[in-house]
Amino acid sequence: MEENLTIIGFDADDTLWHNERFFQLTQAHFAELLADHADRNHLMERLLAAEKRNIQYYGYGIKGFVLSMIETAIEVTDDRVPAHVIRQLIEAGQDMLAHPIELLPFAREAIEAVVDTHRVVLITKGDLIDQERKLAQSGLGDLFDAVEIVSEKTPDTYREIFLRMGQGPSAAMMVGNSMRSDVVAPIQAGCWGVYVPHGLVWEIEQAELPIAHPRYREIRDLGDLPALIGQIP
Known part of the structure; x- marks a missing residue:
């Protein structure tokens, strides 16, 4: 369903x-x-x-x-x-x-555009202390309903988080720049996967684009996210 x-x-x-x-x-x-x-x-x-x-x-x-x-x-x-x-x-x-945090274009605007209509969660991997520091310096922390700092982003990781937060993966979208972790893994879990190209990508995070998958989307930058979300029921 x-x-x-x-x-x-x-x-x-x-x-x-x-x-x-x-x-x-x-x-x-x-x-x-x-x-x-x-x-x-x-x-x-x-x-x-x-x-x-x-x-x-x-x-x-x-x-x-x-x-x-x-x-x-x-x-x-x-x-x-x-x-x-x-x-x-x-x-x-x-x-x-x-190093001080520098937000990418439309980062705050994209989150603010959806906080009143959707539950919003930050899902990141890495060192706990460093990720907490960056989130605090970003000034975005108060916009999220939940923050998940995980050791790895696998399909099971996404299933567990989105089941805990609501109806599960089928009702969720993941937005990110890493094809392997932020797009392919969520799609494999049953989510929408939205690719936001950054230009600089760690080789370990590269993967084949799932262009033919019905739940794959790509946007130029976060400024295009609200319009994309408006097209999805």
């Missing part, structure tokens, strides 16, 4: 505020620090492999990213990475954790 749309879920990083560009800037600095030991492409391949391995240990977020950079630096230098390089990597991570 098709349910009316009653719940809107929003991703946080690179959907409501900038995030990935700070990782890419830090990666560029990382490449400069290790330039005498590995070329950039090889170094980025090793770093990505370390991040994939370490998700099961550290989860998502800046802290795991810094540990993966340190591990990669140790590997490419055959255990001879200078202490000052490790210190600079730690400091780079601390700078990322302290």
